Amino acid sequence: MPTISKKGIQMPASPIRKLTPFADQAKREGKKIYHLNIGQPDIETPEVMLNALKNIDFKVWAYTPSEGTLSYRTKLAEYYNKINYNISPSDILVTNGGSEAITIAMQACLNPGEEVIIPEPFYANYNGFACSADIIVKPIMSYIDNGFALPSIAEFEKVITEKTKAIAICNPNNPTGYLYSREELEALRELCLKYDLYLFSDEAYREFCYDGREFLSPMHLEGLENNVVVFDTVSKRYSACGARIGCIITKNNELYQTCLKFAQARLSPSLEGQIAGEAAVDTPDSYFEAVSKEYTARRDVLVAGLNSIDGVFCPNPGGAFYVVAKLPIDNADKFCQWILEEFDYNNETVMMAPATGFYSTPGAGQNEVRLAYVLNQDDLKKALKCLEEALKAYSLR
Amino acid sequence: MPTISKKGIQMPASPIRKLTPFADQAKREGKKIYHLNIGQPDIETPEVMLNALKNIDFKVWAYTPSEGTLSYRTKLAEYYNKINYNISPSDILVTNGGSEAITIAMQACLNPGEEVIIPEPFYANYNGFACSADIIVKPIMSYIDNGFALPSIAEFEKVITEKTKAIAICNPNNPTGYLYSREELEALRELCLKYDLYLFSDEAYREFCYDGREFLSPMHLEGLENNVVVFDTVSKRYSACGARIGCIITKNNELYQTCLKFAQARLSPSLEGQIAGEAAVDTPDSYFEAVSKEYTARRDVLVAGLNSIDGVFCPNPGGAFYVVAKLPIDNADKFCQWILEEFDYNNETVMMAPATGFYSTPGAGQNEVRLAYVLNQDDLKKALKCLEEALKAYSLR
Numbered sequence: 001m002p003t004i005s006k007k008g009i010q011m012p013a014s015p016i017r018k019l020t021p022f023a024d025q026a027k028r029e030g031k032k033i034y035h036l037n038i039g040q041p042d043i044e045t046p047e048v049m050l051n052a053l054k055n056i057d058f059k060v061w062a063y064t065p066s067e068g069t070l071s072y073r074t075k076l077a078e079y080y081n082k083i084n085y086n087i088s089p090s091d092i093l094v095t096n097g098g099s100e101a102i103t104i105a106m107q108a109c110l111n112p113g114e115e116v117i118i119p120e121p122f123y124a125n126y127n128g129f130a131c132s133a134d135i136i137v138k139p140i141m142s143y144i145d146n147g148f149a150l151p152s153i154a155e156f157e158k159v160i161t162e163k164t165k166a167i168a169i170c171n172p173n174n175p176t177g178y179l180y181s182r183e184e185l186e187a188l189r190e191l192c193l194k195y196d197l198y199l200f201s202d203e204a205y206r207e208f209c210y211d212g213r214e215f216l217s218p219m220h221l222e223g224l225e226n227n228v229v230v231f232d233t234v235s236k237r238y239s240a241c242g243a244r245i246g247c248i249i250t251k252n253n254e255l256y257q258t259c260l261k262f263a264q265a266r267l268s269p270s271l272e273g274q275i276a277g278e279a280a281v282d283t284p285d286s287y288f289e290a291v292s293k294e295y296t297a298r299r300d301v302l303v304a305g306l307n308s309i310d311g312v313f314c315p316n317p318g319g320a321f322y323v324v325a326k327l328p329i330d331n332a333d334k335f336c337q338w339i340l341e342e343f344d345y346n347n348e349t350v351m352m353a354p355a356t357g358f359y360s361t362p363g364a365g366q367n368e369v370r371l372a373y374v375l376n377q378d379d380l381k382k383a384l385k386c387l388e389e390a391l392k393a394y395s396l397r
Numbered sequence: 398m399p400t401i402s403k404k405g406i407q408m409p410a411s412p413i414r415k416l417t418p419f420a421d422q423a424k425r426e427g428k429k430i431y432h433l434n435i436g437q438p439d440i441e442t443p444e445v446m447l448n449a450l451k452n453i454d455f456k457v458w459a460y461t462p463s464e465g466t467l468s469y470r471t472k473l474a475e476y477y478n479k480i481n482y483n484i485s486p487s488d489i490l491v492t493n494g495g496s497e498a499i500t501i502a503m504q505a506c507l508n509p510g511e512e513v514i515i516p517e518p519f520y521a522n523y524n525g526f527a528c529s530a531d532i533i534v535k536p537i538m539s540y541i542d543n544g545f546a547l548p549s550i551a552e553f554e555k556v557i558t559e560k561t562k563a564i565a566i567c568n569p570n571n572p573t574g575y576l577y578s579r580e581e582l583e584a585l586r587e588l589c590l591k592y593d594l595y596l597f598s599d600e601a602y603r604e605f606c607y608d609g610r611e612f613l614s615p616m617h618l619e620g621l622e623n624n625v626v627v628f629d630t631v632s633k634r635y636s637a638c639g640a641r642i643g644c645i646i647t648k649n650n651e652l653y654q655t656c657l658k659f660a661q662a663r664l665s666p667s668l669e670g671q672i673a674g675e676a677a678v679d680t681p682d683s684y685f686e687a688v689s690k691e692y693t694a695r696r697d698v699l700v701a702g703l704n705s706i707d708g709v710f711c712p713n714p715g716g717a718f719y720v721v722a723k724l725p726i727d728n729a730d731k732f733c734q735w736i737l738e739e740f741d742y743n744n745e746t747v748m749m750a751p752a753t754g755f756y757s758t759p760g761a762g763q764n765e766v767r768l769a770y771v772l773n774q775d776d777l778k779k780a781l782k783c784l785e786e787a788l789k790a791y792s793l794r
Contacts, residue, residue, distance in 0.1 A: 001623040002562060002595045004655050008505040014661035017463060038460070045458040053669060054451050061442040061637040063435070066414060096493045096641065099663035107529060108405040112509065128662030132504060134531065165399065198399045226398040240458040242668030244493065244641075258401050264411035265525030266496035270667055271639030272450060 011131050015124045015357020022340040023351050031344050034383035036371040037336075037351040039174065039321065043239040043294070043374075046287050052279030056272055063268040067260055068094025068247070072274040075281045076247065083206075085219045091251050093259050094269045094277075098204050098233035098246035099125065105229050105248055106133040108258040109166055109198050116166040116200070117159055119151055121324060121358035121365055123174045123202065138164070139360035144326055144368065147315035148176035150184040153191055166198035167191065171217070172205045175358045175370040176324050177299075177317020179209055182216055189221045199224060202231045205320035207288055210296045213318050225251040234273075236321075238280045239291075245273040295321050298373040298380055305384035306371075309391060321373050324355055324365075328391060332356055332369050335394060345389040348382065408528050412521045412754020419737040420748050428741050431780035433768040434733075434748040436571065436718065440636040440691070440771075443684050449676030453669055460665040464657055465491025465644070469671040472678045473644065482616045488648050490656050491666045491674075495601050495630035495643035496522065502626050502645055503530040505655040506563055506595050513563040513597070514556055516548055518721060518755035518762055520571045520599065535561070536757035541723055541765065544712035545573035547581040553588055563595035564588065568614070569602045572755045572767040573721050574696075574714020576606055579613050586618045596621060599628045602717035604685055607693045610715050622648040631670075633718075635677045636688075642670040692718050695770040695777055702781035703768075706788060718770050721752055721762075725788060729753060729766050732791060742786040745779065 016038050023033055067073070073089035080087050095101040102125075110116065112134035118126060120139035130137045138159045142148040156167070167188060172179045192199045201218045209215045218228045233246035250256050299316070302323060306314040311328030329335045332354035339349055355368035373380060413435050420430055464470070470486035477484050492498040499522075507513065509531035515523060517536035527534045535556045539545040553564070564585060569576045589596045598615045606612045615625045630643035647653050696713070699720060703711040708725030726732045729751035736746055752765030770777060 001649070001651075002506065002593050004651060005504065005506055005508045005511075007508065008652075008655035008658070011505075011655065011658040011662070013658050014463070017661050020462075040457075040460050042457060044456045050453070050456075050458070053453055056447070056450055059441045059447075060437075060439060061447070061635075061639045063437050063638040065417075066411070096497070097663060097665075100493070103663070107402065108408075109399065109402055111402045111404065112531060114402075125662045125664070128658070132659065132662065134509060196399050238458075241460040242458045242665060244665065244667040244670075252398070254398075254401060255405075258405035258408065261405070261408040261410050261525070262529065264414050265408070265522045265529065266494065266500070267522070268494075268639060268641065270641040270670060272669060273641075273667060 007131060007134070012127050016353045019336055019340060019351060022337055026340045026349060030347065032348045033340070034348065034350045034375060034379055034386065036375065036383060037353045039236065039372045039374065040241055041236065041239045041321065041374045042376065043291055045239045046280060046283040048282050049238055049240060049276045049280040052276045053272060056275060058271070061271060064271050064274060066263040066268055068092065068269055069274050072278045075278045079281045080249065085217070085249070087249060087251065091249055091256065093248040093256060093263055094274060095246045095248060095263070096269050097244040098202065098231050098235065101231040101246045101248045102126070102129050102202070103132060104259050104262040105200060105231070106130065106135055107262060108255060109229070110135045113163065114165045115161065115163045116168050117156060117164060118168045120360055121175050121355055123170055124357040126168065127360060136163070137360050141361065141364070142176070144313065144315060144324060147317070148173065148178040148324065150180060150187070153187050156191055160195055164195065164197060166200055168200035168202065170202040172208060172319025174205060174320055175322045175355065177320045177322050179213055179318030180216070185216055185218055185221060189218065189224055192224065192227045197227065198229055199227050200229050200231065204231070204233050204236050207237045208292070208295060208321055209319045210292065210299065211318065219249070229255065234277050234280055238283060240276070240280070243273045243276060245269060245277045295373065298377055301377050301380050302371060302373045302384070305381065309388045311391070322370055323373070324368050324370050326368050329367055329394060331366055336369060338394065339390045343390050343393060345386045348386055350383045350386045350390070404528060404531070409524050413750045416733055416737060416748065419734055423737045423746060427744065429745045430737070431745065431747045431772060431776055431783065433772070433780060434750045436633065436769050436771065437638055438633065438636045438718065438771045439773065440688055442636045443677060443680040445679050446635055446637060446673045446677040449673045450669060453672060455668070458668060461668050461671060463660040463665055465489065465666055466671050469675045472675045476678045477646065482614070482646070484646060484648065488646055488653065490645040490653060490660055491671060492643045492645060492660070493666050494641040495599065495628050495632065496526070498628040498643045498645045499523070499526050499599070500529060501656050501659040502597060502628070503527065503532055504659060505652060506626070507532045510560065511562045512558065512560045513565050514553060514561060515565045517757055518572050518752055520567055521754040523565065524757060533560070534757050538758065538761070539573070541710065541712060541721060544714070545570065545575040545721065547577060547584070550584050550588055557592055561592065561594060563597055565597035565599065567599040567601070569605060569716025571602060571717055572719045572752065574717045574719050576610055576715030577613070582613055582615055582618060586615065586621055589621065589624045594624065595626055596624050597626050597628065601628070601630050601633050604634045605689070605692060605718055606716045607689070607696065608715065616646070626652065631674050631677055635680060637673070637677070640670045640673060642666060642674045692770065695774055698774050698777050699768065699770045699781070702778065706785045708788070719767055720770070721765050721767050723765050726764055726791065728763055733766060735791065736787045740787050740790060742783045745783055747780045747783045747787070
């Protein structure tokens with residue numbers, strides 16, 4: 001029997017999905033599960049987007065250009081220029097979800113063995129993409145005590161070597177919900193210019209900023225045109241995770257042309273996804289206002305609820321729809337499995353993502369979990385009650 | 398400015414799409430272009446598939462399981478079991494097009510620097526996928542004179558080294574249209590067992606076999622369960638290239654679980670694509686009968702037309718919808734550019750794919766082009782006339 005590749009063996013299983021078999025088993029046993037483990041919002045996709053899908057009028061479901069249709073990229077550029085990105089359609093490369101955007105950019109920018117610095121905890125699949133591209137993630141620690149703020153520039157400089165090629169941030173952050181400030185972005189700007197680094201900016205959660213705080217992108221900073229690579233997706237913005245439409249944005253034309261070669265190899269993003277994505281740009285402001293109001297309320301319920309449980313600490317995030325909370329446990333992987341396998345409260349339980357999968361430093365985050373507030377407030381309250389009872393029961397085992 | 402990666406520089410541009418700027422310019426000048434360069438059929442997508450898209454009733458466009466929905470995989474297994482693959486839904490991993498299936502399997506099976514043997518000419522993007530995965534394509538030559546039959550087993554054995562991990566075939570073949578015989582597949586079976594190699598079988602064109610010839614897959618061979626990895630896609634079968642829905646099929650569970658980790662990193666294939674793909678399995682036989690009849694007629698027009706031009710030779714392929722033809726020219730890249738840039742016949746011209754991009758051996762295929770018979774017979778005849786006149790004019794320059 002032929003062997004599996006080393007990369008295949010090293011490739012991490014998704015920490016968000018790896019507990020799925022235990023959840024499936026719990027469901028078979030009749031338990032109701034509150035899914036706080038995955039960033040799949042329950043919010044409805046905008047009607048304009050679903051209607052575009054229902055009203056498709058092509059007879060041949062054809063390839064599009066590898067970079068995406070001009071029509072979609074033109075409309076997308078409008079969206080980005082409303083928020084002052086000052087880009088043209090030729091700066092946008094449409095991808096199969098944000099995931100493919102990251103994979104392509106990593107391969108186009110970094111040689112095998114080169115390094116990207118990422119504040120941890122970070123979106124777990126960055127590990128998978130890096131493993132797949134044979135590049136090295138250099139984590140630097142951010143801390144729950146200050147809400148996971150950007151580590152100091154001195155911390156970045158400590159790990160910069162000749163192999164460092166890029167810094168990656170996710171803003172607002174998955175998994176911490178942290179929203180970077182202008183000062184933090186300016187500091188990254190200086191660092192990237194000083195060391196000639198790419199700045200990868202994963203902006204999947206751009207539309208989810210709370211408490212009146214403004215979203216700022218490295219795209220808004222001057223002099224970084226050749227360094228900044230934005231990753232975006234319709235997944236969260238329009239609650240359309242299943243559409244698998246994302247994009248790379250860069251004003252660095254040489255890099256764009258290189259990414260395009262990777263895109264040409266896989267031929268095309270989906271036609272209907274781009275049609276729907278184009279329609280989505282006309283989603284009315286009222287949709288986002290309602291969504292933002294709902295997420296703010298959910299965040300408030302979840303953060304307050306968590307902090308009211310004995311021994312639990314959860315900072316109040318400025319964006320996205322995740323929190324990372326510290327629990328009075330010593331091993332989140334075991335606890336998150338236990339709560340599915342061996343616990344229920346009135347025949348209900350909670351699925352969470354152990355935070356260890358979001359850290360690259362071994363042993364970090366062992367008493368933390370990520371919770372996505374993608375359920376309505378009533379369900380969140382029930383999930384919180386479950387968690388509270390579970391922690392009591394766990395401590396008494 | 399940060400540098401581009403070596404891989405990014407080495408990554409080949411698509412030979413099928415790289416002449417697009419010249420075609421665009423020709424169109425701006427008012428020329429009509431017959432597109433024989435790309436495998437985008439003009440055949441209409443089955444109504445059952447388009448209707449499934451129009452009738453979607455979800456409110457939240459959600460992620461699916463990383464391996465694809467159970468519902469779609471169950472239906473797909475029915476399709477495959479009708480043609481005696483004897484598989485279960487858990488042997489199928491749904492991917493973003495056939496392209497992603499190949500990328501994932503290459504990475505799961507081969508270490509960087511390991512080798513896959515592929516008879517050339519081969520589907521050009523295998524070079525891109527291999528470059529992306531840092532693996533080495535070892536080409537062995539097949540020849541136009543015998544219609545691009547499988548090279549002898551002795552030729553395979555000449556290039557097998559300790560680094561050889563897999564053999565890849567595309568059957569029926571893109572770009573040659575060659576349909577492998579049972580004897581050829583049996584020979585590959587022995588070889589893969591003898592040297593413990595994976596056998597990658599790209600079956601995108603399975604439904605397109607002509608002259609009453611039967612399609613055979615390595616899936617039909619006994620004792621190869623741990624070696625065979627099939628790549629498939631809805632793109633050609635249902636003329637749905639823009640849906641980006643493909644799959645990996647393997648009965649090797651260890652390999653399946655490894656591929657699943659790569660699939661988990663990119664989260665999910667598209668929801669609506671799977672819904673439409675599931676509906677597509679119910680496409681009536683009459684659709685395929687009509688399509689097969691049409692392609693056979695087109696092939697006959699194209700092959701006869703090509704062979705009637707002075708100095709042109711084109712074997713008669715048994716499947717797919719491509720031919721590779723030898724032209725009386727010395728550099729197909731230059732000719733295919735020239736015919737777009739500097740030639741027209743009644744203000745019309747032809748876009749073809751230079752065959753050099755389908756060879757990995759430098760200098761091979763310089764007098765060959767790939768033609769896709771994805772246009773109706775009238776247009777094919779006009780394109781043939783254009784080509785004939787172009788060859789005359791080219792020889793007189």
